[in-house]
Amino acid sequence: MEFRNSKSEIENRKSKILFVHNHLATFVRTDRELLAEKYRVREWFQRGRAVNLVALQRAVASSDLVFGWFASWHTFFPILLASRMCKPAILVVGGYDSANLPEIAYGSMRGGFKRRIAQTTMRRATQLITHSEFTRREVIQSVGIPAEKIEVIYLGFPPKPTTSILKEKMVLTIGNVLRENLxxxxxxxxxxxxxxxxxxPFWVVGRWSDDAIAELKSIASPNVTFTGFVDENVLDSLLTRAQVYVQASLHEGFGSAVAEAMLYECIPVVTRAGSLPEVVGDAGIYAESNKPQGLARAIQHALTLDASWGERARERIIQEFPMDARREKLFCLIDRLLADV
Known part of the structure; x- marks a missing residue:
């Protein structure tokens, strides 16, 4: 007689992961969904400073592994508890937590309480994941984490269907409009x-989060449109139409917005800050700086390029940052750590 395991029995045999975050950004949600394909995932959402340590201790104790996004207060206690319980903990870092840019008042590594919390959280994790080689070097330099404890696993992107809609001579950038991002x-x-x-036409797409929009409108010429928050359908339409996408950042842990735009065959115009050269490679135009005149020259150049440049940009993201690669590497790392327990 053949016995079949029930669905609940199979589910119960899966390893249990406590998934810790303080904001379900698109790339965070993607990881949660990927992990749920193979493991039993329980979320621990920590928005404010008040931590229910009793409930958290139970959650960590009932899990086989802790998986956290970004080194900050919300991951500090989960990682610390996992370490004390001898449970493996993976921490994805890269962005504010690893940056040190005092000239624009950005980054936990500038010093003080945030630096101590971020460094301690990174050091107590079993394994760190970064989205780029740039961030890996940044963490080694800022925190002193051994290189072998950090694995680069690029973000993954599903391909977008191609379209017959012709590109328009319009320029787009995406980002929440707040003073920190100006x-x-x-x-x-x-x-x-x-x-x-x-x-x-220049378009600035993103939620207005503080009074920064007033400053931008005061310096904007008539050819600039500020959309505020837009839904996915509107964003899809704008990216489909725009010939050029601009990311004039001073720091990027990866640059998911520019990667998404490249999938829509937008020609990227970027600075050489952070991980942007890793994402764009030779499939875009580099501004000499993020000064307005230099940026304008790079944009003007991009607008003269033909459609093959957009196709080249799309192909780069499909080939270099496939979702399957992130899935495979995440599963391999998690299974290895679980096997070592």
């Missing part, structure tokens, strides 16, 4: 660059 994401230089190309 320089870090290059939104202010982007808006100023628009005045150098007054016959070309």
């Amino acid at each position: 320089l870090r994401k290059g939104i202010a230089p982007f808006v100023r660059a628009a005045s150098e190309l007054s016959d070309i």
Whole structure:
């Protein structure tokens, strides 16, 4: 007689992962969904400072592994508890937690309480994941983490269907409009660059999060449109139409927005900051700086390029950053750590 395991029995045999985050950004949600394909995933969402340590201790104790996104207060206690319980803990880092840019008041590594929390959290994790070689070097330098404890696993992107819609001579950038991002994401230089190309429509897409929008509107020329938050259908339409996408950042842990735009065959114009050269490679145009005049020259050049450049950009993301590669590497790392317990 053949006995079949019930669905619940099979589910119960899966390893249990406590998935820790403080914001379900698209790339965080993607990892949660990937892990749920193979493991039993329980979320621990920690938004504020108040931590229910009793409930958290139970959650860590009932899990086989802790998987956290970003080194900060929300991952500090889960990683610390996992370490004390001799349970493996994976921490994905790269961005504010690893940055040290005092000139724009950005990054946990500038010092103080945030630096101590981020460094301690990274050091107590069993394994760190970064999205880029740039961030790996940044963490080694800023935190002193041994190189063998950090694995680079690039973000993954599903391919977008191609379209027959012709590109328009329009220029797009995406980012939440808040004071922190005016320089870090290059939104202010982007808006100023628009005045150098007054016959070309410039679009700034992103939620208005503070009074930064008033400053941007005060410096904007008539060819700049500020959309505020848009839904996926509107964003899809804008990316489909735009010939050029601009990321004039001063720091990027990866640059998921530019990768998404490249999938839509937008020609990327970027700075050489952070991981952007790893993402764009030779499939885009590099601005000499994020100063408005230099940025405008790079955009003007990109607007003269033919459709093959957009196709080249799309192909790079499909070939270099497939979702299957991230899935495989995440599963391999998790299974190895679980086997070592």
